[in-house]
Amino acid sequence: MKTSVQQINNLTIGFQSQKGQQISILKNINTTINKGETVGIVGESGSGKSTLALAMMGYVKHGLFTISGECMFHSNNLLEMNNKELENIRGRKIAMIPQNAGQSLTPNLKIGYQIDEALKLHTDLKKTDRDNKISELLNKVRLPSPETMAQRYPHELSGGQQQRVAVAMALAGSPELLLLDEPTTGLDVTTQAHVLELLNLIAKDTGTSMVYVSHDLGAIAQVSDRVIVMYSGEIVLDGPVRSILKNPIHPYTFGLLKSIPKLTLPGLPNSMSGSQPQPGSIKEGCSFYDRCEFADKNCKINSPELEYINDLNTHVRCFRHKELINQNELNSQTVKSIENKILKNEILDLSNVSISYAKQKFIEQLINKIEDKNPTVKDIDININKGETLALVGESGSGKSTILKSIAGLLKTKDGIIKFEKDKELSSDLRKRDPKFLRAIQLIFQNPDESLNPNHTVEEIVAQPLKLYFGLKGHELKEKIINVLDKVRLGEFYITRYPRQLSGGEKQRVAVARAFAAKPDIILCDEVTSALDVSVQAAVLNLLQELKEDFGTTYIFVSHDLAVVRAISDRVAVLYQGRLCEIGPSKNVYKFPSHPYTEVLLGAVLEPDPDIKPKLVAEDIVEEKPPENGCSFQGRCPRILGDICKNEVPPWQTTENGNSIRCHIKIDDLKNQQTLN
Amino acid sequence: MKNKKEKQKNTFQKILEVIKTMASKPSGLIGLTILIFHVILAITSPLYVPYDYKAIDPSLMLNPPSSEFWFGTDSLGRDVFTRTILGGRTALTVTFFGSLIALLWGGSLGIFCGLVGGKIDDVVMRIIDAFLSIPWILAMLLIVSLLGTTTLVLIPALGFFYGKGIVRVARAATHDVIAKDFIVSARARGHSNISIIWNEILPNVRDAIMVEGAMRWSWMLLGFSSLSFLGFGVSPPTPDWGLMISNARGLMSFAYWAVLAPIVGLSSLIIGINLTADAFAKALGIDRSTKAPV
Ligand SMILES: Nc1ncnc2c1ncn2[C@@H]1O[C@H](COP(=O)(O)OP(=O)(O)O)[C@@H](O)[C@H]1O
Ligand code: SF4
Ligand code: SF4
Ligand SMILES: [Mg+2]
Numbered sequence: 001m002k003t004s005v006q007q008i009n010n011l012t013i014g015f016q017s018q019k020g021q022q023i024s025i026l027k028n029i030n031t032t033i034n035k036g037e038t039v040g041i042v043g044e045s046g047s048g049k050s051t052l053a054l055a056m057m058g059y060v061k062h063g064l065f066t067i068s069g070e071c072m073f074h075s076n077n078l079l080e081m082n083n084k085e086l087e088n089i090r091g092r093k094i095a096m097i098p099q100n101a102g103q104s105l106t107p108n109l110k111i112g113y114q115i116d117e118a119l120k121l122h123t124d125l126k127k128t129d130r131d132n133k134i135s136e137l138l139n140k141v142r143l144p145s146p147e148t149m150a151q152r153y154p155h156e157l158s159g160g161q162q163q164r165v166a167v168a169m170a171l172a173g174s175p176e177l178l179l180l181d182e183p184t185t186g187l188d189v190t191t192q193a194h195v196l197e198l199l200n201l202i203a204k205d206t207g208t209s210m211v212y213v214s215h216d217l218g219a220i221a222q223v224s225d226r227v228i229v230m231y232s233g234e235i236v237l238d239g240p241v242r243s244i245l246k247n248p249i250h251p252y253t254f255g256l257l258k259s260i261p262k263l264t265l266p267g268l269p270n271s272m273s274g275s276q277p278q279p280g281s282i283k284e285g286c287s288f289y290d291r292c293e294f295a296d297k298n299c300k301i302n303s304p305e306l307e308y309i310n311d312l313n314t315h316v317r318c319f320r321h322k323e324l325i326n327q328n329e330l331n332s333q334t335v336k337s338i339e340n341k342i343l344k345n346e347i348l349d350l351s352n353v354s355i356s357y358a359k360q361k362f363i364e365q366l367i368n369k370i371e372d373k374n375p376t377v378k379d380i381d382i383n384i385n386k387g388e389t390l391a392l393v394g395e396s397g398s399g400k401s402t403i404l405k406s407i408a409g410l411l412k413t414k415d416g417i418i419k420f421e422k423d424k425e426l427s428s429d430l431r432k433r434d435p436k437f438l439r440a441i442q443l444i445f446q447n448p449d450e451s452l453n454p455n456h457t458v459e460e461i462v463a464q465p466l467k468l469y470f471g472l473k474g475h476e477l478k479e480k481i482i483n484v485l486d487k488v489r490l491g492e493f494y495i496t497r498y499p500r501q502l503s504g505g506e507k508q509r510v511a512v513a514r515a516f517a518a519k520p521d522i523i524l525c526d527e528v529t530s531a532l533d534v535s536v537q538a539a540v541l542n543l544l545q546e547l548k549e550d551f552g553t554t555y556i557f558v559s560h561d562l563a564v565v566r567a568i569s570d571r572v573a574v575l576y577q578g579r580l581c582e583i584g585p586s587k588n589v590y591k592f593p594s595h596p597y598t599e600v601l602l603g604a605v606l607e608p609d610p611d612i613k614p615k616l617v618a619e620d621i622v623e624e625k626p627p628e629n630g631c632s633f634q635g636r637c638p639r640i641l642g643d644i645c646k647n648e649v650p651p652w653q654t655t656e657n658g659n660s661i662r663c664h665i666k667i668d669d670l671k672n673q674q675t676l677n
Numbered sequence: 678m679k680n681k682k683e684k685q686k687n688t689f690q691k692i693l694e695v696i697k698t699m700a701s702k703p704s705g706l707i708g709l710t711i712l713i714f715h716v717i718l719a720i721t722s723p724l725y726v727p728y729d730y731k732a733i734d735p736s737l738m739l740n741p742p743s744s745e746f747w748f749g750t751d752s753l754g755r756d757v758f759t760r761t762i763l764g765g766r767t768a769l770t771v772t773f774f775g776s777l778i779a780l781l782w783g784g785s786l787g788i789f790c791g792l793v794g795g796k797i798d799d800v801v802m803r804i805i806d807a808f809l810s811i812p813w814i815l816a817m818l819l820i821v822s823l824l825g826t827t828t829l830v831l832i833p834a835l836g837f838f839y840g841k842g843i844v845r846v847a848r849a850a851t852h853d854v855i856a857k858d859f860i861v862s863a864r865a866r867g868h869s870n871i872s873i874i875w876n877e878i879l880p881n882v883r884d885a886i887m888v889e890g891a892m893r894w895s896w897m898l899l900g901f902s903s904l905s906f907l908g909f910g911v912s913p914p915t916p917d918w919g920l921m922i923s924n925a926r927g928l929m930s931f932a933y934w935a936v937l938a939p940i941v942g943l944s945s946l947i948i949g950i951n952l953t954a955d956a957f958a959k960a961l962g963i964d965r966s967t968k969a970p971v
Binding site for chain 1 (some may be wrong): 857858859861862863864865866867868876877881920
């Protein structure tokens, strides 16, 4: 018999609408967290994941209230405790690691001091015991040399190390239950894999129960024993991780899994249509009805209950789950392999481009030069042909956005030349650039909340390039706006909306529409799907691909997600610290032999499958600056040869697959080493 | 054409909505009511004043309130009620236009500083800070004694001194917006600076600047009345609350009525503007940092 740590019974949480109605955002939640168990909670943004996690420590956000139900921690209802009682539980028995916990450490206090504060608050230990405990905790989260680490300030640690400190602080009170809200979102792939590994170790070491909230099924697959899938405030599926991810018997989970691009199955995944209903808008029937491929008449009128399936030890909320059992369609997932028409004509040519963020000294301003021996981006040589999709990959800080900004003219280059259509040199000063080249190169950004003016309607947003470049007015302008919106599958009625009245996916479509309205030759996409839910991501990727096929647009596609890149690109360039490591056709870059850095990146990719574990080959340290001499990757390279890597810039070598690798190790040796593991 | 009309309708609807939200809270409703009352009073009072505001009659000196003179008479025998309902007109007019000027120059300079950043921004802000450290009333006295106390001097002078705070707010708001990707996007498209300021920045900083302007209005009103009190604002015999308070303050112990009425007039207007500005900020969802002057 398993002992439960927390039991949630019939929990409904909601708010009072302006018209005085009660609107639930968590509906009738029933579940149990057992001792020593790690439970993953997944769902799209707005599905109620965080509200549920907060309720698990007796916290209901301002404006929300408990409509019914209870949240039992052992035999006490957390939702009925007063503040004093909760204080004794929070941090001591139940701890929480919020999103970006690592980044929110107090900047001017030493790590050791901050952990000590947590210990003072959550334990009754004496000073000497606390000092020992600090070392013990730092050891537990696998930080090297705890004594020196305790003396450091947060900014002296990498993102991954900061996150480890946050975990150490949460463990200070030896909690029975640890709640983690998107703990690895925003971290680099390699760092993320390391943090997940750490959480697994801690679960094993301490027997702490964990609740892991994330939208990322890849991360969930790596840490969870059990997975709860939420949709529109309801639990729709709850069961062991393997059964949920390998044989999902709820159409939503099924669709979600199918919309994730995977390295094991390259190509553009199908997207799930529609978006989650607004809270309170579902009056009758199944809340997934509008988007469900399996729906029938019954689903429209009746709401399914959460039903227990004995064979699978799974709870499911769907009338037709039986038809999904043994549907092995997941394996025969249909993806669209992309086949771009790439013309022979070169459209963009970067030769020897270096970019520096160093401040120009006065003299340098006069002669319009920057003296920086070690610029952020150095010696980038890339040709892009018309119609191609070139991807730039690398961890954050590797210079991907910096390169895009220079191409767009937003950042001056230090050295090198950027040419458009073979012979037209692009001025690196935006104001000196010919307007027709400005029109030819358009940008799409990561976060549509930032890239769309919140005070403009969709009409005004899309009108900008049309007015600026084509001087359209009045009736003609309006017609064109509607026409462009139609291309991104947004109906005419959207034109009067403001960005805040759109969902994440719709906002990104508006951003895409604005870029295409300029009739550009090249579109620079900077992490355009990173801020989106997976189902929406697939839809936006498919849209971008269709538009490209219609208009023959060239894309430079920046992403840190290797599976997304694999799905959409013809060619991949791998960057480390602003230096190129490897470049070649994507189908080959993903095959060994690879550059040692590519190998590290590929190893860290998280597949939504608990049986495919990431390979952690290199440390997750982060370097502040690129090294001055030798190979850019020397600081972290697991295959480093020695002095030659530190002193000499490695040569370009070409593999039999046709991709170019910049490394001192001979291709044949790399092949032998990399096929070994 | 149709487009423009639609837009006007939209703006009108938005304003209506803001006012509705403001009036939905008791404090906002009270503020709006007081303010509107004062504005209507200032516009219409000449139509129904019972007496001539400058008619001096020594025989009626310092009469207490009566059915004939509701608020009594002052030391020159003038009707206090007449003078009180007329006494806010100059103050309201001068400070309203003064605030507009403050908004205009403070807002433009603030946006400019926020936009260019770097050295120029530093230098301008230093100068502003230096100005802020001069006691404004001294500077005002200097200006007024050099150029006289006509409204044509007072409006721009007050507008100048009360614009400094607006510069800060406009600059900070611009700084917040300027790093956003939609500005980067507009620059990359090749829009001119003017177009970026007008289309991208202004709509996003407008609310913050207007709230600050409304706040400054009540400060300015207090400042203007202080000037009148000191004899540098409105010149007699024009009725003005600050001046009335100043003239009658020595007689407070035995003729309270001559002071009380203008005090109530002035403070109710300031409170009214304050409550309105507060509700305005709340309705627009802005966190106000500036504290009210009273
Ligand atoms: N405005 C800036 N000033 C100084 N350094 C910067 C600036 N923007 C980016 N950098 C630095 O340049 C490097 C590359 O950054 P970026 O191009 O944003 O990388 P990526 O897009 O690959 O994450 C990083 O080390 C980053 O810290
Ligand atoms: S109940 Fe019907 S609509 Fe809901 S998920 Fe199942 S099949 Fe789809
Ligand atoms: S050149 Fe040396 S340090 Fe660089 S990737 Fe190759 S082996 Fe590693
Ligand atoms: Mg970036």
